[in-house]
Amino acid sequence: MATSLRDIIITGGGIAGSTLAARLHQNDPSLKILLVEAGKNVTGNPLTSNPLDAFAAHFSDIDWAYSTIPQAALNDRSAYAAAGKALSGGSATNYGTWTRGSVADYNAWAKKVDDSSWDYASWLPYLRKTETHFDKSADPLQHGFDGPIHTESVTSSSANRKYPLRDxxxxxxxxxxxxxxxxxxxxxxxxxxxxxxNWREGKRQLASEAYNLDGVEIMTEALVKRVVVENENGTKRAAGIELANGTMISSKEVIVSAGAYRTPQVLLLSGIGPEAVLAKHDIPVVHDSPQVGKNFHDHxxxxxxxxxxxxxxxxxxxxxxxxxxxxxxxxxxxxxxxxxxxxxxxxxxxxxxxxxxxxxxxxxxxxxxxxxxxxxxxxxxxxxxxxxxxxxxxxxxxxxxMSPTSRGSITIANADPATSPVIDPNYxxxxxxxxxxxxxxxxxxxxxxxxxxxxxxxxxxxxxxxxxxxxxxxxxxxxxxxxxxxGNTFYHAAGSAAMGKVVDTNLKVMGVEGLRVVDASVFPIPMTAHYQAIVYALAEKAADLITKT
Ligand SMILES: Cc1cc2nc3c(=O)[nH]c(=O)nc-3n(C[C@H](O)[C@H](O)[C@H](O)COP(=O)(O)OP(=O)(O)OC[C@H]3O[C@@H](n4cnc5c(N)ncnc54)[C@H](O)[C@@H]3O)c2cc1C
Missing domain, CATH: 3.30.560.10 (Glucose Oxidase, domain 3)
Structure with a gap:
């Protein structure tokens, strides 16, 4: 492996990746963190400024613009599936709605993974930490007032924002x-x-700007092919990454935050996934993990x-x-x-x-x-x-x-990281x-x-x-x-490297040391929210978990 040793490489600079990198650095400024993102830096990009530009971003060069495989419930139609392709990920193209979901969702998550540290009470400090809530008189047990992401309600955003059909x-x-x-x-x-x-005074808040990434090494327009896993006396351990152009970069730990569509792809290309899928594409098996890409859910x-x-x-x-x-x-x-x-x-x-x-x-x-x-x-x-x-x-x-019981899957069409994953939401x-x-x-x-x-x-x-x-x-x-x-997605793809199935409750990939997943892929169940607020809080929580363990 070439180049100097990083402590942590984060694969994917989306909402989770950007937030996590910033907080890990803040927790320990001595850490050498490399954030690798396939898309470009979109600071100042006209598509990422105002609310209505979010619609123009569809099918643009900052949208992965996937298609699902034909869906039986949709007359065998392939549905469009957007995902932000940029430093900041979904926060570069999303619609800016900010919903948290219900206590019941988080408690069901904790129950599903049999770990009370994922219940609503345990999430709350992080849901608070990420936000500067618009209503200063709101319950301080529920809301944060000095976090990086500023929220606004329709009426708090401007006294003049009075849509005529409201009442x-x-x-x-x-x-x-x-x-x-x-x-x-x-x-x-x-x-x-x-x-x-989370439009702030009518402007987009990019995850990579709202969270301070000074001190984090950032590589954009770099597609990660796979996590390199070494075998040390029978223990499999992540040792770095390989980019699609063949560059190898070593690190002590790797965190995959490539989003619910591509995180399973990166794991599969790393040899971590169902043996039969790996065999089909001639990928050497590093760890047989049958649930990689399963349990996918969407709204x-x-x-x-x-x-x-x-x-x-x-x-x-x-x-x-x-x-x-x-x-x-x-x-x-x-x-x-x-x-x-x-x-x-x-x-x-x-x-x-x-x-x-x-x-x-x-x-x-x-x-x-x-x-x-x-x-x-x-x-x-x-x-x-x-x-x-x-x-x-x-x-x-x-x-x-919001609470679908259907589950779909993500898999790969071939071993080329540039090929879109095979997306089956099974709507x-x-x-x-x-x-x-x-x-x-x-x-x-x-x-x-x-x-x-x-x-x-x-x-x-x-x-x-x-x-x-x-x-x-x-x-x-x-x-x-x-x-x-x-019928089409509302862009809430999740669950394809689920906690309890692919990662443990410390977000560690089961069967491989030094490797974690932190993004919407780990949601074990659908949540009755739009997902950005939860992903921000997940990354906040992950930063503390990683710093401690
Ligand atoms: C069009 C749209 C509208 C949405 N509207 C809302 C909304 O209004 N409210 C809301 O709460 N949520 C909304 N969402 C959902 C929300 O943005 C996502 O749930 C959230 O971005 C998921 O965060 P993530 O970190 O898991 O993935 P992402 O934010 O998607 O980040 C993944 C990152 O990894 C990068 N990447 C992928 N593969 C690789 C690779 N191999 N190598 C390097 N980099 C890679 C991607 O380019 C991306 O930047 C919307 C999403 C979309 C697409």
Missing amino acids: LLRSAWAKIGVRQVQDMNSGNPIGLGELVE LAVCQWWKLLHPEKGLAIGTPLWTDPAYFMGLPADWVATQQYSVDHLKKAIEADGEKAEGHSLLASDVAHTETLIAYAPAGARIAGEDVPTDGTHIASAVLV SATNVDQQLMRLGIRSVIDVLQGTEEGQQIVESERAPNGFKMLTKNSTDIEIDERVARV
């Missing part, structure tokens, strides 16, 4: 029983929460577009009436509706999946099932290939299945997931067509070409057909 929508949701919760990021999000974001989302009854009132993006810059300081939306459905709605589906409804974890009183965002823009139309005008005439709803493969999506879509229909307030907002649904509008009388089959037509 009507709040009362429409209340009519169907979804009432406002004061603080959706304090562990109990079920209800209607005001949207919280499937379905967008619908709605034609406004009174566009002349200036209700959505594209209207000439939106001239105040405050309207563009974040996503054009006010609310996140987090819903839970009753046993009556889910019993049949749970049983059809071969499980007992009684005592089922999905039916616990604090578990969230779906989330709905209503945006004052035709969000998701471009990805779905629908030509919905952005001229102030349409809004969109997006329903996300909506269970009766539960299908039923949750139907319930979420039916709720949106109730809100926008079944309430007086909703009827004041929308004239009609703008169905995809060749499809009937969905109404409260639509059948399950009609809803499923719509899901098949437009």
Whole structure:
């Protein structure tokens, strides 16, 4: 191996990698840390400045722009799957929503891995540490006030950010029983929460800038091929990395933070994975780890577009009436509706999946099932290939299945690190997931067509070409057909190097010394959140774990 010995190499400079590098350096400035990122440094890049640029970043050179393999529940369609390809990873292209999920998620994580140090109480110091919460009067047990990532709610971001549909929508949701919760990021999000974001004064916060990387050696535009593992008297130990161009760099420890799509690829190319997969691609087996790439999960989302009854009132993006810059300081939306459905709605589906409804974890009183965002823009139309005008005439709803029971996989097509991984989210493969999506879509229909307030907002649904509008009388089959037509990820890929299966509760890869994974791949179960807040906190927690152990 060439070059001087680093203490730690972090593979992947995304949210987890950047945060971890900064905190490890802060914990011990004597450490020689090398952060290796495949994408470029995007400081000052026009695609990473304002909220609406996030949409322009799709399919650009800072998006890995993957495709899944054909999905049975999506009419055998290959779905688009974005991931940030830049120093800062997802924080360079994401939409900036900031949600934490529920106490139940973290406690279920701890239970799944049989280690109480992963319960909500144990995460809280790190969820706090990462944030500067906008509301200084909020509960200090729940929120941090001096962390690197600044959050803002719609109304705290600017006194002028008053979207005209805010109050009507709040009362429409209340009519169907979804009432406002004061603080959706304090562990109990079920209800209607005001949207919280990490746009700071209307600008993006890159992980690699918000966290101070001074003192960390950074290599960009360098694709890591594999972790080099040496065998010392029968003990397998990570000894460095090999880049795709053949450069070898040695280190005492390696941490893989390449995100849920590529972390399993790096492990497989290192000879760590299911023996049969390694054999198929002539990769020498370093450690047979059957669960690498398994347990992949994601949040499937379905967008619908709605034609406004009174566009002349200036209700959505594209209207000439939106001239105040405050309207563009974040996503054009006010609310996140987090819903839970009753046993009556889910019993049949749970049983059809071969499980007992009684005592089922999905039916616990604090578990969230779906989330709905209503945006004052035709969000998701471009990805779905629908030509919905952005001229102030349409809004969109997006329903996300937040607690899916389907599990997919990530594997490799060949031994070339430049080839995209083979992504199979296995969307909506269970009766539960299908039923949750139907319930979420039916709720949106109730809100926008079944309430007086909703009827004041929308004239009609703008169905995809060749499809009937969905109404409260639509059948399950009609809803499923719509899901098949437009369903797509909400970009919450996770679980492909899961804790308890691939890494232990110290984030160490089981079977290989000196090797850890720190990124969304380790989530053992889906969380009912958008994932950036959790990944930041995970990296904060990992830094302390690594410094101590
Ligand atoms: C379009 C989009 C919108 C999103 N919107 C939101 C949102 O609004 N709110 C929210 O909470 N979450 C959102 N997310 C999700 C969130 O950004 C991710 O969950 C988060 O970035 C995951 O962090 P990570 O560190 O696991 O992976 P990433 O942040 O993806 O980092 C992985 C890094 O590793 C690099 N890499 C990969 N392979 C290699 C290799 N072989 N060698 C070197 N480098 C490599 C990648 O280029 C990347 O920089 C969004 C994601 C996307 C893509």
